[in-house]
Amino acid sequence: MKATKTIRWLRFVFLLLLATVIFLIFKLTHFFLKTPDRESKDSLRVASWYAPDTLTIPPGGQGNLIRYGRKLIANTSHYLGPKGIIVSISNAMNCQNCHLEAGTKGYGNSFYGVASTYPVFRPRSGIIESIEFRINDCFKRSMNGKTLDTGSYEMHAMVAFIKWIGQGVPKGTKPKGAGIVEPAYLDRPADTLRGRIVYENKCRVCHGRKGKGFLKTAGEGFVYPPLWGAQSYNTGAGLFRLGRFAGFVKFSMPMGATFDAPLLTDAEAWDVAAFVNSQPRPEKVFSGDWPDIRRKAVDYPYGPFADGFSEDRHKYGPFGALKRVQDSLISGAKPSK
Numbered sequence: 404m405k406a407t408k409t410i411r412w413l414r415f416v417f418l419l420l421l422a423t424v425i426f427l428i429f430k431l432t433h434f435f436l437k438t439p440d441r442e443s444k445d446s447l448r449v450a451s452w453y454a455p456d457t458l459t460i461p462p463g464g465q466g467n468l469i470r471y472g473r474k475l476i477a478n479t480s481h482y483l484g485p486k487g488i489i490v491s492i493s494n495a496m497n498c499q500n501c502h503l504e505a506g507t508k509g510y511g512n513s514f515y516g517v518a519s520t521y522p523v524f525r526p527r528s529g530i531i532e533s534i535e536f537r538i539n540d541c542f543k544r545s546m547n548g549k550t551l552d553t554g555s556y557e558m559h560a561m562v563a564f565i566k567w568i569g570q571g572v573p574k575g576t577k578p579k580g581a582g583i584v585e586p587a588y589l590d591r592p593a594d595t596l597r598g599r600i601v602y603e604n605k606c607r608v609c610h611g612r613k614g615k616g617f618l619k620t621a622g623e624g625f626v627y628p629p630l631w632g633a634q635s636y637n638t639g640a641g642l643f644r645l646g647r648f649a650g651f652v653k654f655s656m657p658m659g660a661t662f663d664a665p666l667l668t669d670a671e672a673w674d675v676a677a678f679v680n681s682q683p684r685p686e687k688v689f690s691g692d693w694p695d696i697r698r699k700a701v702d703y704p705y706g707p708f709a710d711g712f713s714e715d716r717h718k719y720g721p722f723g724a725l726k727r728v729q730d731s732l733i734s735g736a737k738p739s740k
Contacts, residue, residue, distance in 0.1 A: 452515055452578035454507035454568050465563070468556075472564025475557055477505045479546070480624035482557065489557060493548030495618070496635075500628035501545055501642065503655055506568060509580025510654040510662040516581030518569030529694035534562050544640040547685045580662070585650035586669040588726070592719040593645055598678025601671045605657050606630075614682060631682035638705075639689045645702045645720070648676035677719055697732045701725040 457473065460466045475482055476498040482489045484496075503511030521534045528536075538561055539550040551558050572578055602614075609627040610616050616629035629635040641647045653665055653672035660666040667675070693699040697709045704718035710728045717725065730736075 452572065452580060453509070454513070454515065455570065460567065468560050468563045469567045470564075471556075472560035472562070472567075473505050475561050476502065476564060478624060483542075483548075483551070484624065486623060490551075492551060493542055493546035494634050495624055496546055496628050497624050498541065498546075500625060501541075501636075501651070506565065508655070510584055512583050512651055512655075513580055514565045514568045516569065516572065516577035518566040519572040519574050519576055519578075526695065526698035527692050527700075529691075534565060538562070544687070544689075545636045545642065547635075547637045547640075547687070583647055583650040584654065584662070585646040586653045586672050588721060588723045589670060589673050590721055590723065592716075592721055593649075593673040593677035595674070595678045595681045595719075597670075598674035598676065598681075601667070601675040602678055605667070605671075606675065609658065614679065630679045631684045633685065635684050637685035637687040639687045639692070643680055643684075643704075644700055645673065645676045645680060645718070646700070646722070647702075648680060649673045652676065673720075697729065701729055 457470075460469050479493065479497040479499075480495045481487065483491070483493050485491055485494070487493075499505045501512055502514060506512070506514035509515070517534060517537075521537065522531050524531045528540075530536075532540075535553045535558055538558065539553070542548045542550055602610075610630050611627075613632070614630040615632050615634070616625045617627045618624070619626055625634075636642055642651065649669075649672040652675060653667055653669065654660060654662045657666055693703070696707055699708060701717060701722045702720070704714055706714055706717075708714075708717060709732055710725060712725055712728075
């Protein structure tokens, strides 16, 4: 009888010790591998952001609006171009000629961070811009056209699609792959002659000897967009700035290039940007741009400037010293050498 009680007691002690060990292991594991708090989860999600699959677009009215917005961005010319079936307000380019894969390609001027960061103050306009304002800026500049009615179904559709792409990105954050990432500044001016060689070797096959691009078989919209000439972006467009163009091609061009496996060096990207943007294109002046000239982009090639450097220096660089002076003008500190 005593032996049975002893066995039961030992079994109880053993189970108690086993439960204690399991509990301690659980607590230690939770301590060292604890789940990130909400902010950390958001940061992780933003860092590894990818555009959602179009198959997840919801059914019904909102889904139809989003799908139509995607069509407008992918085939803008069909709806809004010179022969547009809705209205004619732009050249024959499509939005996705500059916002690759309808704005869903990481580092390809994507829309990942638009919904999370707009409305936003932009130094170029000097105001807080809405998504609608930004879209119309693209129509006026990159598509060398006119503005779209902000109350139109088309505008609502484009905004809906852009917001759908950025769904889930925490407000006020900009995920990796959003927009354009500019390459490091060169310590010399960008070289148009070297850029011509880059263009001939790596760009001409798609964009043509004269940079006119290639139209679709039906003559409606471009498969490969014109990089200069009457149908290309005008001198007020963002891509007319060397840094923007260099960043766009560095991680997206030629076809097949990615952020992790670029096909151009930094120097090649800057040089081909200089060559392309030195070619003729529609000239358009936006007198209201950069109301605070201290904040004018250092690679914006038209004066006046607050830093004392020439237009040629602002056009081709090198830009490092210009950026240091600009930072000092804004902060009031003495510029570093």
